[in-house]
Amino acid sequence: xxxxxxxxxxxxxxxxxxxxxxxxxxxxxxxxxxxxxxxxxxxxxxxxxxxxxxxxxxxxxxxxxxxxxxxxxxxxxxxxxxxxxxxxxxxxxxxxxxxxxxxxxxxxxxxxxxx
Amino acid sequence: xxxxxxxxxxxxxxxxxxxxxxxxxxxxxxxxxxxxxxxxxxxxxxxxxxxxxxxxxxxxxxxxxxxxxxxxxxxxxxxxxxxxxxxxxxxxxxxxxxxxxxxxxxxxxxxx
Numbered sequence: 001x002x003x004x005x006x007x008x009x010x011x012x013x014x015x016x017x018x019x020x021x022x023x024x025x026x027x028x029x030x031x032x033x034x035x036x037x038x039x040x041x042x043x044x045x046x047x048x049x050x051x052x053x054x055x056x057x058x059x060x061x062x063x064x065x066x067x068x069x070x071x072x073x074x075x076x077x078x079x080x081x082x083x084x085x086x087x088x089x090x091x092x093x094x095x096x097x098x099x100x101x102x103x104x105x106x107x108x109x110x111x112x113x114x115x
Numbered sequence: 116x117x118x119x120x121x122x123x124x125x126x127x128x129x130x131x132x133x134x135x136x137x138x139x140x141x142x143x144x145x146x147x148x149x150x151x152x153x154x155x156x157x158x159x160x161x162x163x164x165x166x167x168x169x170x171x172x173x174x175x176x177x178x179x180x181x182x183x184x185x186x187x188x189x190x191x192x193x194x195x196x197x198x199x200x201x202x203x204x205x206x207x208x209x210x211x212x213x214x215x216x217x218x219x220x221x222x223x224x225x226x227x
Contacts, residue, residue: 004158031212031213033213033214035217040124040219040220041219042121042205042217042218042219042220043159043205043217044217045214048213048214050212050213058214090158090159092159094213097212099209099212099213099214099215100147100164100166100209101166103149103151103161103164103215104159104161104215106158106159106160107158108156108157108158109156109157109158
């Protein structure tokens, strides 16, 4: 099915470990974003990309890296996991310049726990 | 900077009763507003959006929202809710070509 695919769905990490959250979309969307969702805080933008090879920081980028080597994939890397990074992570995409008309298409999320 | 405030963290309601989920925005310029729904263990889905034109916007699953510029509000309503409407609802405002700003969410709990 077309859409945004996130893997894994669940992950437990120890403090200090690193890992990559995967995100792939097959809709040829130019824009992709990573949000984190925390109770009572809604969704906050971590990083975003407006096309292959172009990324930029959002509101809460510290502790995370991204790259965009292809249109389809936008992985999020946690460099050294901390308990404060326990959250649900959502990847979202939209056609370039069309956020107003289409909104975001969201993946189903990755629930990350750092112990 | 754009922002939205969702006034209620949780709204309990009985099945077939009407419901209103409140959202206020802060902006003095053109504003574009969205409502998203998140069912348990799923991602967010677009319910409806206001870009311009009629202030009453109809969305999926029988939901509608009214844009009120004087009150800076964009409240979501449904005249009769079902158990299946139990979910978390997010109000969001367009901030740029790539970014939506989300509210803190309102959990709608529909009881039989």
